[in-house]
Amino acid sequence: MTHIKTLGMYETVLNDNLISKLKINLKSYMDFLKKIRQKIDEFCFNHMRMDGAQHLIAGILIYDVLKYLIPVWSAILITLIILVAKEVVLDKWIRKGVADWHDIIWGVIGLLLGVL
Incomplete structure (x- = not known):
């Protein structure tokens, strides 16, 4: 039983690390999309x-x-x-x-x- 609890703890830590990495990747992806939109807006307004x-x-x-x-x-x-x-x-x-x-x-x- 102790082994299962420990495994569960490792799974929780692993999931937390995965979630934090996904949040970082999602933020960088959203920043990338924001930059693309700004470039498109700039192009349309200027040209x-x-x-x-x-x-x-x-x-x-x-x-x-x-x-x-x-x-x-x-x-x-x-x-x-x-x-x-x-x-x-x-x-x-x-x-x-x-x-x-x-x-x-x-x-x-x-x-x-x-x-x-």
Whole structure:
């Protein structure tokens, strides 16, 4: 019986050590996630204009509507075509806006977020 109590004590000490290590690892993981979020926020605030946000939302919305109407791969392809065609046809050829490749990138990021 004494041996079992001693074993139980060792198990308790072992569990306490494991828990303290997990707390340390969890804290460092949370700090890591906080740093990543700060970098993403900094990037978005410094590099994303309001127009980029509109293209991001458009990429998400176009894909989300199309995925219910047609197969997923077709929805992805048509969304890409719409995003590129808007920049090339409307902005560059018809001159209804300013053609910018950043807009296409933000639209594709929106598409990727919609797929996820």
